[in-house]
Amino acid sequence: MSNNIPHYWAIVPAAGQGSRMGHTRPKQYLPLHGKPILQHTLERLNLPRIKGIVVCIAANDSDWQTLTLPRTVMSVVGGVERCHSVLNGLQALQPQAQPNDWVLVHDAARPCVRPADIDKLMTQLADHPVGGLLAVPVRDTMKRVSALPPQPLPHPFWGERGVEVIETVNRENLWHALTPQMFRLEALTLALQHVLNQQETVTDEAQAMERQGYRPVLIEGHADNIKVTLPQDLNLAELYLQQQDFS
């Protein structure tokens, strides 16, 4: 029955203040090649298979109305943390979506995502019971730092008292979680509600699903799907957009 075929929806958390960017405007409205980051992101998500898009914006957002949108999208007010914004977006979808529909949650701050990778995520997980996310394997040696208690160190070569001690973390099987992260509407809604009801937060949707005992699937994407976070990310994102448009 055609009405049993799950639809695909997108939620774009865009209600952050971009504090790490250190700019007066929220980073999602800063220009890349003269176009706001959020507009680039919405253009990447404007795929035929995505039935509708919900954008979560800050209550005091004065830039949203200035965007030229590639299609009609819904907007809802976000929350204190990203996970609160995403839950508001999920609740806005409830009236028009089915519980088993897929929801792709994609950061407004990731304008370089490749439409081909979004399609890959939707296609490869279309029949999966849980869902998953775009990710890329860690390529660098990883270090964990921890502050030493102010006491003599067991060995003089381990640095001065009170400095951070690093230890190498096994990078095998370590991946960078990206977005979109794609899960079923009802399952993701319940998972996030459970986390928030515990007065806790999560930094991505997969973590909420993991806490419910689900095992999300990683689908390899591309490292140029960066989250624009710090000032130096702006030039890098412009370079990636330029490379993609000409590749």
Ligand SMILES: Nc1ccn([C@@H]2O[C@H](COP(=O)(O)OP(=O)(O)OP(=O)(O)O)[C@@H](O)[C@H]2O)c(=O)n1
């Ligand atoms: N309460 C929040 C916080 C973040 N986001 C969105 O979640 C995405 C990823 O979050 P992040 O990169 O941390 O954005 P900010 O929170 O704006 O950045 P910062 O932590 O530097 O303030 C961004 O598109 C951001 O707009 C959101 O919708 N609601």
Ligand SMILES: C[C@](O)(CO)[C@H](O)COP(=O)(O)O
């Ligand atoms: C969702 C995310 O982009 C996956 O890497 C990341 O967790 C967002 O973290 P932030 O602290 O909200 O930027």
